[in-house]
Amino acid sequence: MATRVLVVGGGVIGLSCAWRLAEAGYEVTVVAPDPGRDGASWVAAGMLAPVTEVQFGEAPLTELLREGAALWKEFATSLEGASGHDVGYDESGTLTVALDASDRAALDQLLAYQHSLGCTAHRRTASECRALVPSLTPTLRGGIEVPGDHHVDNRALLGALVQACRGRGVRFVPLTVEAVASGGSRRSGEPGRSGEPGPSVDLSDGSRLDSDHVLLAAGTGTPHIGGLDAAGLPEIRPVKGHILRLGPAEGRSGPPLLPRTVRALVHGRSIYLVPRPDRTLVVGATMEERGTDLGVQAGAVHELLCDARSVVPGIDELELLESGTGLRPATPDNTPVVGWTALAGVAVASGHFRNGMLLAPLTAASVVDLFGAGFGAGAALGADAGADVRTAPGDE
């Protein structure tokens, strides 16, 4: 009988893990209210941008992100084969532009840091930028081209993951997990082979599901699951982001407004504009610490529109198709937490913050390794990169 895995969460991390685990021979159940439409993944921009996302002082995270990016092409190809769906994986690269002299200075500092980490990134003049993306404002002050930072269509990806999961026999339970319980007295060993009961979850309809392994991949919902007091999880807090979706008016033809992802510093504020195959644009950037509030704030929408149109004036003529928000799961050091918890048979894959899409293939591979090695094995993700990965106290 196949080992049973219960995945809590239907975002990109939960679904990627579920698919890869099912491929690896596990009997997988995903518990999520609306798989593929839940949480932050649905409103993500889909940037796969380890170099553009470089932050000063986060070199180990950058290393992890680059490792994650390296898996993407194979992951996309494999997923498209398994699901029969295009995921919109796009290798046109990323251009980051500066709007004023001070933005230019900030980008030059970032470029020097990117080079110090061995990243491929090129300084571009204003006219070089406009040759790459003709719709950019003529007033820009040059930028950085990162040919290796790509993007994926997050919604196409999520749809393909659900499809691939179904193709592998993954069962979907459209409920919420209220609590998780470890399997009796065991503190280590391989659940499902030890003869002792495995972990279980209590569902929102009052029922209970047993399993051999449980994987908590519910993003910012993870810490709200009951029974985790002794799990040894780090703090996972929500960081809100606003996103706009813009598209050409019906019937308008012509080339897309952006042939590649454009990011910008606009008088010190960051913004990104990511094109989709259907000629819509995803515009985002905001990061707000406002608890679990999911409201779309007028000020944030104004800021995004204001900055977007100052970078690409043609934005004004697009239709505002959607204004949304998502809550990204952030840990204190912005590094994801992937590994066994202190509860027997219960693992976690959360805290991916701004990099859930980028790190999904690597996380899924790590979780497959983790479950293959059994409870008590070291957490895989980030270990090589020296990132701060928490393992269960019982493992120390």
Place this chain on the structure above:
Amino acid sequence: MATRVLVVGGGVIGLSCAWRLAEAGYEVTVVAPDPGRDGASWVAAGMLAPVTEVQFGEAPLTELLREGAALWKEFATSLEGASGHDVGYDESGTLTVALDASDRAALDQLLAYQHSLGCTAHRRTASECRALVPSLTPTLRGGIEVPGDHHVDNRALLGALVQACRGRGVRFVPLTVEAVASGGSRRSGEPGRSGEPGPSVDLSDGSRLDSDHVLLAAGTGTPHIGGLDAAGLPEIRPVKGHILRLGPAEGRSGPPLLPRTVRALVHGRSIYLVPRPDRTLVVGATMEERGTDLGVQAGAVHELLCDARSVVPGIDELELLESGTGLRPATPDNTPVVGWTALAGVAVASGHFRNGMLLAPLTAASVVDLFGAGFGAGAALGADAGADVRTAPGDE
């Protein structure tokens, strides 16, 4: 047997006429895809503002608007009694403010014109404005208070009208009218008593409805109804407007951001912010000639947010609940057309442009008079005010 009237259109004009006609003893049928939710009425701000809406060179229209406003209090009271629903009729008045010196100069010119027309309007200093509306930006340059310009909750009003219609036995047919035909050879007289067949309409499901009178009140949809080539209608063109609905974040209490309607000139651009009883705000202003395009444009949303927050900085903290557009039916001289068409038994009430809410009670009263007097009677609305009201060629 009661005279049958078929009203085409489920916006504020169609529903107001239907209700009043039903009260007057007619047997009324309303044909509209989604009565009370159709068209421009659903996205209106609900201002009842003849004085604030004064436009240079449109003195007869202003007279008509003031006549319309005078009927509102009784209309609201009567409708609330008939429907059992509050319509959010609010007599707190309107304040128009200027953001810069040039806006102030423009408002002073407007004020002089308002006074020349005999309107009640008071010049207010910046601190007087902020005493009336404390959430206004401290940088404003004073304004005009118009205590007699009120507002109504358009959606509550539409709901109450549907309710009142039902209470009077009005029948609703949720279809579109594709064509209208007059009743045979008659060119004048009183349809329904003459013994000749009355007019009829062809519906989107292929069926036909006969009636004694037909009232075309479909706003910008009116000219798209078939069979009207010989009706003698003036051009009715769509003028697009964007509207935003903003509201306090869930759980936020405290006084409403605006205790009355605020309008503003922001570096030459007009904007209005109208409060609702549920503490949401309706923000609008745009007027665009873009045919029947209903898309929400990024540039228009940006402009509204930009201007709104420059007038009331607290806007930034509100949630953007809705971004919508509507198409206002405009005639060449901005004056509504209410009266018999050249087709026997077919009347029209359309072209209300920016003043559909304000003119609904007057229009309904005029239509009741019109039908009582029979085909061939002069059109009532605006006639006293000297407005350009078209009557049927057969009447000349």
